[in-house]
Amino acid sequence: MPKDHGIGASSKRREDVRFLTGRGRYTDDINLRGQAYACFVRSQVAHGRLNGVNTADAEAMPGVIRVFTGADFEGIGGLPCGWQVTDRHGEVMQEPGHPVLAQGKVRHVGDPIAVVVAETYDQARDAAEAVVIDIEELEPVLDMKAALEDGAPKVHDDLTSNLCYDWGFVEENREAVNKAFETAHHVTTLELVNQRLVPNAMEPRVAIGDFDPGTEDSTLYTTSQNPHVIRLLMGAFVLGIPEHKLRVVAPDVGGGFGSKIFHYAEEAFCTFAAKQLKRPVKWTCSRSESFITDAHGRDHVTKIELALDAEGHFQAIRTETYANMGAYLSTFAPSVPTWLHGTLMAGNYKTPLIYVNVKAVFTNTVPVDAYRGAGRPEATFQLERVIDKAAREMGIDPVELRRKNFITQFPYATPVAVEYDTGDYNATLDKLLEIADVSGFESRLAESKARGKLRGLGINCYIEACGIAPSHLVGQLGARAGLYESATVRVNATGGLVVMTGSHSHGQGHETSFAQVVADMIGIDENMVEIVHGDTANTPMGMGTYGSRSLAVGGSAMVRATEKIIAKAKKIAAHLMEASPDDIELKDGAFTVAGTDKSVAWGDVTLAAYVPHNYPLEEIEPGLEETAFYDPNNFTYPAGAYACEVEVDPETGKVTIERFAAADDFGNIVNPMIVDGQVHGGIAQGIGQALLEGAAYDEYGQLLSGSYMDYAMPRADDVPFYTVDHSCQTPCTHNPLGVKGCGEAGAIGSPPAVVNAVVDALQRAGHTGVTHIDMPLTPSRVWSAMQG
Amino acid sequence: MYAFDFERPTTLDEAVAALGTEEAQALGGGQTLIPTLKQRLAGPAKLVSLTGIAELRGVCIADDGAVCIGGATPHAVVAAEAAAHYPALAALAGNIGDPAVRNRGTIGGSLANNDPSACYPAAALGSGAMIRTNIRDIAADDYFQGMFTTALEEGEIITEVRFPVPQKAAYVKFEQPASRFALTGVFVAKYADGVRVAVTGASEEGVFRWSEAEAALSSDFSAGAIAGLAVDAENMIGDLHGSPEYRAHLVKVLTGRAVTAAG
Numbered sequence A: 001m002p003k004d005h006g007i008g009a010s011s012k013r014r015e016d017v018r019f020l021t022g023r024g025r026y027t028d029d030i031n032l033r034g035q036a037y038a039c040f041v042r043s044q045v046a047h048g049r050l051n052g053v054n055t056a057d058a059e060a061m062p063g064v065i066r067v068f069t070g071a072d073f074e075g076i077g078g079l080p081c082g083w084q085v086t087d088r089h090g091e092v093m094q095e096p097g098h099p100v101l102a103q104g105k106v107r108h109v110g111d112p113i114a115v116v117v118a119e120t121y122d123q124a125r126d127a128a129e130a131v132v133i134d135i136e137e138l139e140p141v142l143d144m145k146a147a148l149e150d151g152a153p154k155v156h157d158d159l160t161s162n163l164c165y166d167w168g169f170v171e172e173n174r175e176a177v178n179k180a181f182e183t184a185h186h187v188t189t190l191e192l193v194n195q196r197l198v199p200n201a202m203e204p205r206v207a208i209g210d211f212d213p214g215t216e217d218s219t220l221y222t223t224s225q226n227p228h229v230i231r232l233l234m235g236a237f238v239l240g241i242p243e244h245k246l247r248v249v250a251p252d253v254g255g256g257f258g259s260k261i262f263h264y265a266e267e268a269f270c271t272f273a274a275k276q277l278k279r280p281v282k283w284t285c286s287r288s289e290s291f292i293t294d295a296h297g298r299d300h301v302t303k304i305e306l307a308l309d310a311e312g313h314f315q316a317i318r319t320e321t322y323a324n325m326g327a328y329l330s331t332f333a334p335s336v337p338t339w340l341h342g343t344l345m346a347g348n349y350k351t352p353l354i355y356v357n358v359k360a361v362f363t364n365t366v367p368v369d370a371y372r373g374a375g376r377p378e379a380t381f382q383l384e385r386v387i388d389k390a391a392r393e394m395g396i397d398p399v400e401l402r403r404k405n406f407i408t409q410f411p412y413a414t415p416v417a418v419e420y421d422t423g424d425y426n427a428t429l430d431k432l433l434e435i436a437d438v439s440g441f442e443s444r445l446a447e448s449k450a451r452g453k454l455r456g457l458g459i460n461c462y463i464e465a466c467g468i469a470p471s472h473l474v475g476q477l478g479a480r481a482g483l484y485e486s487a488t489v490r491v492n493a494t495g496g497l498v499v500m501t502g503s504h505s506h507g508q509g510h511e512t513s514f515a516q517v518v519a520d521m522i523g524i525d526e527n528m529v530e531i532v533h534g535d536t537a538n539t540p541m542g543m544g545t546y547g548s549r550s551l552a553v554g555g556s557a558m559v560r561a562t563e564k565i566i567a568k569a570k571k572i573a574a575h576l577m578e579a580s581p582d583d584i585e586l587k588d589g590a591f592t593v594a595g596t597d598k599s600v601a602w603g604d605v606t607l608a609a610y611v612p613h614n615y616p617l618e619e620i621e622p623g624l625e626e627t628a629f630y631d632p633n634n635f636t637y638p639a640g641a642y643a644c645e646v647e648v649d650p651e652t653g654k655v656t657i658e659r660f661a662a663a664d665d666f667g668n669i670v671n672p673m674i675v676d677g678q679v680h681g682g683i684a685q686g687i688g689q690a691l692l693e694g695a696a697y698d699e700y701g702q703l704l705s706g707s708y709m710d711y712a713m714p715r716a717d718d719v720p721f722y723t724v725d726h727s728c729q730t731p732c733t734h735n736p737l738g739v740k741g742c743g744e745a746g747a748i749g750s751p752p753a754v755v756n757a758v759v760d761a762l763q764r765a766g767h768t769g770v771t772h773i774d775m776p777l778t779p780s781r782v783w784s785a786m787q788g
Numbered sequence B: 001m002y003a004f005d006f007e008r009p010t011t012l013d014e015a016v017a018a019l020g021t022e023e024a025q026a027l028g029g030g031q032t033l034i035p036t037l038k039q040r041l042a043g044p045a046k047l048v049s050l051t052g053i054a055e056l057r058g059v060c061i062a063d064d065g066a067v068c069i070g071g072a073t074p075h076a077v078v079a080a081e082a083a084a085h086y087p088a089l090a091a092l093a094g095n096i097g098d099p100a101v102r103n104r105g106t107i108g109g110s111l112a113n114n115d116p117s118a119c120y121p122a123a124a125l126g127s128g129a130m131i132r133t134n135i136r137d138i139a140a141d142d143y144f145q146g147m148f149t150t151a152l153e154e155g156e157i158i159t160e161v162r163f164p165v166p167q168k169a170a171y172v173k174f175e176q177p178a179s180r181f182a183l184t185g186v187f188v189a190k191y192a193d194g195v196r197v198a199v200t201g202a203s204e205e206g207v208f209r210w211s212e213a214e215a216a217l218s219s220d221f222s223a224g225a226i227a228g229l230a231v232d233a234e235n236m237i238g239d240l241h242g243s244p245e246y247r248a249h250l251v252k253v254l255t256g257r258a259v260t261a262a263g
């Protein structure tokens, strides 16, 4: 029987009432009295020397309050980077400045140069056109390998080159790995591109700065996944506002996918300008502006080699990746191709020797940072593609080759610095073969053939490191932040609860699933629990939502705080029933004394806490409110197996996804319906990457795919009905809920499944020379591959 | 958008007069023009909406059997009302953009704009349609003059498009994945006096007729008739979505499919 409430129930998403009836309150819905509007003047060239900005004409235009330029930000901090990578030689990465408004140079199309603040947005936009910019165009740096050649133009004149870092992982393994390749029975090599993606959250970014001259308090309303992180970064590193004088509010947020983790120039600008002008300043990003200002994702160029013995056992993996940083280091950019990528290169397999080399490169493009999966999709894609290729080369069934190398003993310490706590990769693979009806593939293949279509089947596994992250570990790895999470549980006198969490929901359904957890622990109705998030003024310092961390880390903090509540409530109940606290039991919202029929209701105890007439005041304080901070001692390791079946039109190269199945092990599940939805969305995003999406620059550094006319997002008819299953559960061993996280899995596991399937279809049709096609697998690319 | 004046006349004469003023521009459904204005890529002083003029809207059948579509008729109306008379044309209109685009966008706007990837130009050229304006009739063969270029003069209004109805016809559109305009689209129509094949989306020169295929299909209206033909990739569009060679290949594939679909 599926549960109808509490942990394990598919409770309907309570937030959907407001989202689906147009009552969400997004940042752009906020309008403050006396608000002025900002319009950014942005670089239209990829690389140039900024010789002058003349604002005189613009200042004289109707409604203009002030025009800001880089000169206004001299002496003010730049946007900080939250992660410092140490390279192969023990040197720290090259870290360029990142001014709020360009100083001296522009480094990508979209780089902000000036801002007009005016009474209306149209006035600001009119005046923005009147700002005269004198730019001497420089040769743009676009190709990563060319960027590293001697004599290449430099994105940052004050750095020694365009190389951010040359990272080796694990550097001590380098020689041993090279040796293993010299003696290997078989080596499979694959070169591939994990293309640049534009995040395209449904809600574009918005920032409103506000300043109260009476109290000297600043407030920023922003589209953020982590308001406390923004408060810390912007307050401490950019504007010098102490946290107690700065409030950051991220109300309803319409999707982030990583792109709203980072601290952006527009946030700092609006907060700064509001203080200067003593008026609220609002900026709303247009979709065209999002394309050239939201941090992009992926953009890796990789060579991976897999060494195998004669039976197909993996002996060693060696990779060389060029990772595009773009023009500046976005907040967490350096961590993505390193600690979120290199540590996952073992995948689900026992490979004794692994060496990962990553060269991070500056180019005159939009900065690149974490995007759904962040590093883990890149790791999974190359690994699962090279395994498929090896299977074909060695004549081993690709499923068998994977099984042969599966890790089966847990905990398992990989050669790339992480320890998997639990998993059962055979179980998810078995489940996958069943739900994908793999045994029926041959007959579907015959049926496709009869219609003149090619058909292929792609299967792969994936693992990810989620529940980000153990602070002690990430601190050693270069994080400049802790990655715990927090929760305050406030019980009201009449028994209802408000849970204030540092996690942030921007589509994930926290208000529903978090309430399920707390209600379940106490045994009360979910509707008695309210979840509050997104405002630094009323939530404890938390690190926000990304990296599939909210339930595993934020939920664990909630559990710890609720445990404290229950412990205290038991003391109160014991006093009321004149019993020992040790004998008190809490079940279904009532406290009982073991072995007696004595009982007090939850509400009696909560009332006593706030009306302490009959109360052990000498032993405990009145009130019922507790806070907990939870810092995990390991990552969590969701894993699973995905299968994709495609049809390819041999005449046009068009790929259609006919079937898609996902068997995931997320550990324990709080709300199966929400988990289904997270997986569905992730797979759609992965299919988008595999078949449709791709940011392309021309030779001048102009974004060719700068709008939906050329950047193809997946639509409903691009994706099939999915078969998803999460019944294989090996609970996480180190968090109190036993949960692993499910937000990114779909986007990590699906791209290789699609590409494996297309290559399989082509191979079966006799195109034996086609061993790989780079994403997105557009009809044109697939057709070209078939032409040989 | 820059500020502009707006007029919504109810007669053609008023519209012609309004368009006679400095920097006035016709507005059909606005599906192309409004996004251009929003991006500030155009700044007309005045927009003259044609959608309030009853005589420019609707579908009717002429005495000679031609399907006549008012210049300000939205795609959705064509999809519904031309279906019984010219199914291939109605199907083409019914597959442009999404419902919002089809309920606003007009045939006159599409033909005036002559986007190299638009669908209607293929139907007009493939049907040998007559484009009627407030001052003259223009044969489709004379009307299309390259990407975004037509025979229309400043201020000239498309009032009607007359499509002779073929014995058989079909339009096959291969969608560009992002915009879902035609990456390449082929309109094939078989008339008593021969076959016309019009190709959109493929050429740097905009919509064009593939005369070799027309000749082959006029003597044998079957997909096999064009098997021996090849399309030259020279002058084909090459972009993110497909190389010139790919487009040249698609022209042939889609022509064959259109012939098969026409039956």
Ligand SMILES: Cc1cc2nc3c(=O)[nH]c(=O)nc-3n(C[C@H](O)[C@H](O)[C@H](O)COP(=O)(O)OP(=O)(O)OC[C@H]3O[C@@H](n4cnc5c(N)ncnc54)[C@H](O)[C@@H]3O)c2cc1C
Pocket: B025, B026, B027, B028, B029, B030, B031, B032, B033, B034, B050, B071, B072, B095, B096, B097, B098, B101, B104, B105, B106, B107, B108, B109, B110, B112, B113, B115, B117, B118, B119, B120, B156, B157, B158, B159, B179, B180, B181, B182
């Ligand atoms: C999301 C989207 C998807 C689309 N998909 C497709 C597609 O798949 N296939 C396709 O073919 N098209 C597509 N379109 C374009 C659509 O068909 C437009 O409606 C059409 O191109 C322009 O028609 P309109 O009436 O909106 O013209 P407007 O945008 O109003 O005007 C366009 C131009 O034509 C001029 N004009 C308008 N009416 C007349 C007239 N009667 N006489 C003379 N000049 C006139 C205007 O002055 C302007 O220069 C799409 C558009 C959108 C927004």
